[in-house]
Amino acid sequence: DVELVSAVALVRVVAQQNEAAIQLYERLRGLRPKSVVVLNNLASLLGEQPGKTAEALRYINGAIDIAGPQPALLDTKGTILLFDGRPREAVTCLESAVSDVNADPRFHFHLALAYDRVGQAEKARGALKKAYQGKLQDQILTTVDRQMLAELERKLSLK
Numbered sequence: 542d543v544e545l546v547s548a549v550a551l552v553r554v555v556a557q558q559n560e561a562a563i564q565l566y567e568r569l570r571g572l573r574p575k576s577v578v579v580l581n582n583l584a585s586l587l588g589e590q591p592g593k594t595a596e597a598l599r600y601i602n603g604a605i606d607i608a609g610p611q612p613a614l615l616d617t618k619g620t621i622l623l624f625d626g627r628p629r630e631a632v633t634c635l636e637s638a639v640s641d642v643n644a645d646p647r648f649h650f651h652l653a654l655a656y657d658r659v660g661q662a663e664k665a666r667g668a669l670k671k672a673y674q675g676k677l678q679d680q681i682l683t684t685v686d687r688q689m690l691a692e693l694e695r696k697l698s699l700k
């Protein structure tokens with residue numbers, strides 16, 4: 542049952558059981574190879590794994606090919622580019638992801654990380670403030686996101 546496997550995969554993500562979630566999303570990709578949600582979630586999880594960014598980029602680029610440059614997909618791609626050591630490219634994707642006034646606060650947070658990595662501390666502070674104004678603290682963050690947020694807050698002296 543595809544819906545059941547999808548639900549269990551999401552539970553694994555929330556429980557920070559990333560390896561189990563990756564296995565389930567890979568199974569789902571076999572069942573639904575053109576599912577944008579599956580490709581996005583798999584890319585997001587793989588992007589946080591050392592040595593897996595090229596594979597993650599293939600999946601997110603596939604999702605963008607199917608659905609177009611949607612904000613959530615651009616956020617995932619920008620975050621993967623950050624993990625791949627390409628912050629300038631990440632800034633471009635993430636600025637597009639936050640262009641909507643109702644952008645997810647996590648997108649602003651990821652943009653703050655990218656700005657910080659290219660040496661634009663003031664822009665990083667501004668993006669992080671927008672993330673908090675959008676209630677970043679109420680969002681589900683991955684373990685890696687929480688670690689990067691703590692580091693960014695210390696670096697920018699926000700907390």
